Amino acid sequence: MQGRYLPAVVTLVAGLVASIICLVKKISIIKSLTIVLIVLIIFLILGLIARKIIVYTLNEKTVDSEKDDSKTDTNENPEHENDTEES
Numbered sequence: 001m002q003g004r005y006l007p008a009v010v011t012l013v014a015g016l017v018a019s020i021i022c023l024v025k026k027i028s029i030i031k032s033l034t035i036v037l038i039v040l041i042i043f044l045i046l047g048l049i050a051r052k053i054i055v056y057t058l059n060e061k062t063v064d065s066e067k068d069d070s071k072t073d074t075n076e077n078p079e080h081e082n083d084t085e086e087s
Helices: 006-024 029-086
Strands: none
Touching: 006 029
């Protein structure tokens, strides 16, 4: 579920910016719609790529932190082993 809405948000913001620029520059409606369509497609693809990268990175960090947790658990056990050996 991480980054689920990222592509949609990126696409909508890019479409809004493209629409505003087309309105300010007074570009014809057909050309304006073509530009906005192209912008939406490009930024949808970029948003999907960004989501994959973010999810991959977050999953790697989770795996690394789990490995670190297991290492700290094994470091705590030798202290208890020494107590049993001395008895």
